[in-house]
Amino acid sequence: MPTLSLAVLAQIIAVILSVPLGILAAYRRGTALDLAAVSVSLLGAALPGFLLSMFLMLFFCVYHQWFPVAGYVGLGEHLKYLFLPALSLGIVQAAYITRMTRASLLETLYKNYIRTARSKGLKEGRVVMRYALKNAAPAILTAVGQSFGSLITGTIVTETLFNIPGIGMLTMGAINRRDVFVIQGVVLFVTLLYVLVNLIVDILYGFVDPRLQPGRK
Amino acid sequence: MSLLHKNTSAVSEAVFKEQRQLRRERLLASPGLIIGFAGFAVVLALALLVPALSDTDPNAMVVIDRLKPPSGEHLLGTDEFGRDLFVRLMYGARVSLWVGGCVAVFSCVLGVIAGIYASYFKILDHILMRICDGLIAIPGILLAIALIAALGTSSWNVIAALTIVYTPSVARTVRASAMVIREQPYVEAAKVQGFTNFRILWKLILPGVISPLTVQASFIFAQAIISEASLSFLGAGVPAPAASWGNMLQASKLIFSKAPWTMICPGAAVILCVLSLNLLGDGLRDFMDPRTEGGAKK
Numbered sequence: 001m002p003t004l005s006l007a008v009l010a011q012i013i014a015v016i017l018s019v020p021l022g023i024l025a026a027y028r029r030g031t032a033l034d035l036a037a038v039s040v041s042l043l044g045a046a047l048p049g050f051l052l053s054m055f056l057m058l059f060f061c062v063y064h065q066w067f068p069v070a071g072y073v074g075l076g077e078h079l080k081y082l083f084l085p086a087l088s089l090g091i092v093q094a095a096y097i098t099r100m101t102r103a104s105l106l107e108t109l110y111k112n113y114i115r116t117a118r119s120k121g122l123k124e125g126r127v128v129m130r131y132a133l134k135n136a137a138p139a140i141l142t143a144v145g146q147s148f149g150s151l152i153t154g155t156i157v158t159e160t161l162f163n164i165p166g167i168g169m170l171t172m173g174a175i176n177r178r179d180v181f182v183i184q185g186v187v188l189f190v191t192l193l194y195v196l197v198n199l200i201v202d203i204l205y206g207f208v209d210p211r212l213q214p215g216r217k
Numbered sequence: 218m219s220l221l222h223k224n225t226s227a228v229s230e231a232v233f234k235e236q237r238q239l240r241r242e243r244l245l246a247s248p249g250l251i252i253g254f255a256g257f258a259v260v261l262a263l264a265l266l267v268p269a270l271s272d273t274d275p276n277a278m279v280v281i282d283r284l285k286p287p288s289g290e291h292l293l294g295t296d297e298f299g300r301d302l303f304v305r306l307m308y309g310a311r312v313s314l315w316v317g318g319c320v321a322v323f324s325c326v327l328g329v330i331a332g333i334y335a336s337y338f339k340i341l342d343h344i345l346m347r348i349c350d351g352l353i354a355i356p357g358i359l360l361a362i363a364l365i366a367a368l369g370t371s372s373w374n375v376i377a378a379l380t381i382v383y384t385p386s387v388a389r390t391v392r393a394s395a396m397v398i399r400e401q402p403y404v405e406a407a408k409v410q411g412f413t414n415f416r417i418l419w420k421l422i423l424p425g426v427i428s429p430l431t432v433q434a435s436f437i438f439a440q441a442i443i444s445e446a447s448l449s450f451l452g453a454g455v456p457a458p459a460a461s462w463g464n465m466l467q468a469s470k471l472i473f474s475k476a477p478w479t480m481i482c483p484g485a486a487v488i489l490c491v492l493s494l495n496l497l498g499d500g501l502r503d504f505m506d507p508r509t510e511g512g513a514k515k
Contacts (some may be wrong), residue, residue: 046492048443050450051484058477153356157447161470171359175366175453189362191355197323 003159003166006089007151009082014097014151015144021094022101022140026109027128037098044095050157053088055163060084064177084163089154093147097140104139108132137208145201149194240504250500256493260486264314267307279375294469294478299317302482305460309483312461313442313490316376320441321434323380328387329430333418335388336395346392357382359446365453372455379444383437390433391426398425428505435498439491446487462487 025037061084108114109132117127159168167186174182263270286294294302331349335342352360365377398404399422407417432465442462448454450470462483469479 042492042495043488046439046443046488046495048446048487050447051487054466054470054473054480054484058473058480116317118282149356153358156358157361157451160451171362172451175362175451178366180366181239187355187359190359194356196356 002164003152003168005156005160006082006155006164006166007087007148009086010089010093010154011144011148013086014093014147018097019101019140023100023128024132025098026102026105028030029106034102037102041095041098041102044092045090045099047095048157049089049092049154050161052091052159053085053161056084056088058081075114081162081164085158086107088159089151090156092154096147097143100143101136101140105132106138108135111135135209141201141204141208144168145197148197152193153191157171241307247500247503249496250504253493253496253498253500254304256489257497260310260490261314263307264310267311269305271304271307287474294476294482296465296476302465302479305465306462306486308460309462309465310486310490312372312455312459313463314463315324315456316372316379316445317438317441319376320379320383321438322386324383324437325374325430325434327380327384327467329391329423329426331384331393332388333395333422333426336392336399336412336422337395337418342392349388352381352385353389358444361444361448362453364449365448370453370456373489375445375448375454378448379441383441387430387433387437390429394426394429395422398422416513432498432502432505435494435501439494439498442487442491442494445480 016121021037021040025034028034052093109128114127117131122131155166156168156171158164159166160172160212163169167190170182171186173179174186228251296302296305331345335345361375361378361382364381365374368374368377404417404421407421412421445461446463446466449461450467452467453462454463465483466480466487469476469483473480
């Protein structure tokens with residue numbers, strides 16, 4: 001449960017940060033904003049998750065004391081403790097999703113139907129949101145699905161660092177005790193989760209893009 | 218006849234010259250490639266030259282000097298045992314680059330062998346690709362941790378574990394590009410002429426696979442450095458007294474509120490190294506395939 005809420009919160013943060021940023025970067029291609037988005041996402045890709053967590057801890061907990069450094073309480077106080085680990089996981093994932101969003105949206109923005117929509121006199125916002133984004137959505141969804149997979153593993157390191165008693169802590173404890181059965185169990189469980197998320201993404205394709213529905217010609 | 222031949226060779230020479238010119242322009246037009254190469258070269262040079270530059274032992278402890286902030290004597294300060302951080306950082310670079318480089322080379326060699334044979338022989342394809350599917354389904358770090366837990370911690374085991382993690386993705390990339398080349402007319406012509414399978418695979422198909430492979434190798438290098446740091450951070454990497462960036466970060470975990478430089482320096486080193494490798498990979502991809510954005514389109 002702690003792991004799941006951590007992963008879900010991190011994913012929400014990642015999507016909130018990355019999708020709008022990716023859209024803006026693609027729409028204003030070549031401007032300072034685009035350059036900033038690309039460099040931030042490059043930097044995010046170069047950061048190991050635990051390093052970002054340590055930087056965040058140093059800044060938010062040691063220098064400013066806005067958040068508790070580590071630990072985990074039940075669901076009520078939960079969010080305050082969960083925010084920093086989720087943020088550090090989310091930012092790393094956001095870097096990847098931003099890049100994918102930007103790339104796939106850039107591709108669709110140069111398609112003919114976008115030009116048609118523009119020449120029809122539709123508003124820019126509608127063109128980008130309804131016409132371009134809808135067609136770029138499958139690629140973005142793939143990125144989100146993949147990042148969820150790496151998120152689950154990312155929690156292992158983050159949980160040990162922030163002392164959250166989830167699957168990650170269980171794994172680390174088992175490794176330190178050379179408890180092979182627990183390790184096998186965790187690997188099996190996480191792999192199952194990974195495959196399950198991929199399945200959900202595959203099913204969602206059909207909703208996002210009806211052309212990809214199976215059995216439709 | 219000879220005149221025609223002379224003309225065509227002159228024309229082709231002119232075309233070659235123009236291509237070379239274009240290539241040089243593209244190289245200069247991609248700052249990422251140059252920055253990435255420069256950054257990586259600096260790290261590599263420091264890692265190789267450190268025994269010549271400084272005679273400080275990276276593991277020598279000076280208890281009086283523990284947790285000293287950066288100063289003239291200790292360029293980046295000292296850690297909790299009074300070991301000089303700058304020297305340890307450089308020796309850590311050797312470990313990280315060694316592990317990353319070995320993983321990149323080994324997984325590429327294994328991936329090429331698996332991928333190229335899988336693209337050519339149907340039965341082998343089914344077997345190898347199912348194995349790859351299985352390995353890819355297990356999240357990378359977790360697989361590496363499980364392997365190291367079984368094998369024990371040493372730098373060779375880290376290399377072996379990470380090679381197993383990254384080989385399937387190389388094999389997939391190689392297989393995908395090799396499948397395209399396999400259908401080319403010149404491969405068919407070679408088959409008709411009775412070339413051996415071995416010769417077709419290594420003389421005709423391999424050259425076409427090299428360019429996507431180089432790009433992927435640079436990304437794997439970067440990923441392996443991150444993974445090595447994460448593994449060492451978790452205590453499942455290169456064993457303790459040796460200086461590695463992950464070990465240094467792990468040691469700083471308990472003391473970084475008092476001595477932030479023990480965390481910031483190795484952290485910055487990891488970021489610099491991985492960032493330049495990523496830039497290098499991106500730049501190489503744009504350079505080799507001008508159709509992608511950032512290349513000639515601008």
